[in-house]
Amino acid sequence: MQSGGDCSNGFHGDNHRELAWEDKQVAGLSSFGRAKRRSRGGARDPKGNLPNGLRVSDQPGEHKLLETQESPAPCTDFDVAYFHSYAHVGIHEEMIKDRARTETYRQAIMQHQSFIQGKVVVDVGCGTGILSIFCAQAGAKRVYAVDASDIAVQAKEVVKANGLADKVIVLHGRVEDVEIDEEVDVIISEWMGYMLLYESMLGSVITARDRWLKPGGLILPSHATLYMAPISHPDRYSHSIDFWRNIYGIDMSAMMQLAKQCAFEEPSVESISGENVLTWPEVVKHIDCQTIKIQELDSVTARYKFKSMMRAPMHGFAFWFDVEFSGPASKNSSATSVASGSSSVTSSGEGNPKKRTNPSDALVLSTSPEAPPTHWQQTIVYFYDPIDVEQDQVIEGSVTLSQSKENRRFMNIHLEYSSAGRSFVKESVMR
Template sequence: MSNPYFDEYENLEVHELMLKDRPRQIAYCNAILGNKDIFKDKVVLDVGAGTGILSAFCAKAGARLVYAVEASNVATKVALDLMQDNGLTSIVKVIHSRVEELVLPVSSEKVDIIVSEWMGFYLLHEGMLGSVLLARDKFLKADGLMFPTECTIFVAPCSVPSLFDYWQNIDGIKMDSFAKKLRTQKSTRPEITQLDPKNLLHEGVVLHWMNLLDVDMAELEEVRFKDVVAAQRGGNHQGFCIWFEVLFPGNEAVFLSTSPFAPETHWKQCVVVLPQDACETVDEKSPIAFQISMTRSASDMRKYNLEVELLDPNIEEHPVPCSCHMTKCILTEAHLKTINTS
């Protein structure tokens, strides 16, 4: 039976986009080929192998056997050819299957390493991590490794000039009304865009962190985060920018970041745009209190509902120390400095 999610991955332009994403490719290449001592003579499971390039990296790194598992027809139409073209068919076994239905050729066999590029927008979109964790629980040895192994979601208040400032003057014509209608039309879903770092009002705080070796499947149902941050620069507070970073295990840490401060990736950043009446101009050190929730959609397990609520910084508890300009935080910070210098 056809599955719209997997059918989408039969479009080779989707793979072209990912393969041309140099930060993505370089991170996986360095993480795998830079750790040949870890991969040597190991059995590897590549979950959602796509074209099979990560499986090929594993074989080149010295893996004894690689199971390249792919649910879409790309498995038979592309991945098999890639292994033949590179002389890797004796090492990489392409399996056309969903990992949920996977049966390894040797039923009692466990794998040493699981490799997967499962990340979606704001990390969790597409819900593929659940399949990776299922594979971990079913097939990974007790001392096995996950590539990547840790992931962190960040959030920062931001300006969104492409949806606000840009429309104030289009060749001498004000288009504020059009811009307002455009934002309303876009309000049902986050904006995927590449933000200039100067549009961040804060460098970002950790919204959520996971170690993929021990995170529980139930933890993926909802992520909820609340904080008060002090604006590190003044500007128009028009939304919240969300990005992620993953860490690979190995002798030298390899990171893949989708931050506005990092080279652009195909993930870019996810921006939750505020309604017009909630936007405001903030000064440096202005406190911004908010709560964000990511809840798995009841109608589509591969999607999440993102909700942002602005809170009253006069009521919410601030972190200690807090660098905002509220009197209580200034006094607390001064008191802590006195203690540290005494």
């Protein structure tokens, strides 16, 4: 999601305190139209109301409304706008055309076919239904394909066109609202947002797990890890900021502060290369989908300590993630990416690189700058002004990612960082 919206002349000066604007307006469709991520949960009747629940019996095709004992969290205007944005075919086209994403999921399904064949599967946020169909092709007994967006209507037609209506049951509603009258063996979901946690869809996977998954059941992906590292990106800075110094012989440098505000106020989703990364990455959050609790997603804080591998201007921090597709018997394994051929690198407490091993041939989908490109790209939090760092210079601080109180699908980013005796704070909101 590129930086967007209105810009002001406000600039917080040399202390590098970079505060996001307060935007109290209800998000419209244009806001979520830029999001390009998951559509999950909130079927509506023609008046815009949510049903109390949709129950599905053990017999495919039998549907009935059910009054649930506990009311789920209400569907907000933000949720409605979010779900509506995923009715647009372009978002699903972008995701399906992401070969690293789609082929890794298909490979993971086939790699775990023994867990899927003859079993019951839930696809959380099914979109057009492609993952549900992959599971049916792998021999699933039954697949519940759940999506709140109106794309569920097309998913049902896609399922019919492929002769799988007897196996794949499309449920148009939120995971929090629909009811399934049986335990399930497998949960599959492509829930990851930009910077992994943006859009807060993992909560729906956790809800599905706690409601329906059998003990020892399979969740794909099984693990996720969010990384961060400082970067140098002089070309991007020059293109957006230094451009204003001289235009057709005219000194327009008075525009530079406003340009910085507009270009770097919000996180930027873009592609960088490994050459832009100044240090080995640090882990911000590791997620085990079998055990994580929804409350853990409210706020994530991590401390970091980097050592620059070169002399360069530091323009900000980059964030990316890996997800791993491990079976129940290999929960503690780490992996090298089988699909992309890339490897993820973590650092030891002393800052020395440690390449992950591959004892169980677990499959990994990586959005690292060194991996094949995906539609997630990387998320960059830019500074308004670069910081010059020397080789072996230490950069340390903390990062906190929290759900916005304004809209839980937005993410607040609070960065504290210090280097060479100078300390800074950067705050922004990913909308």
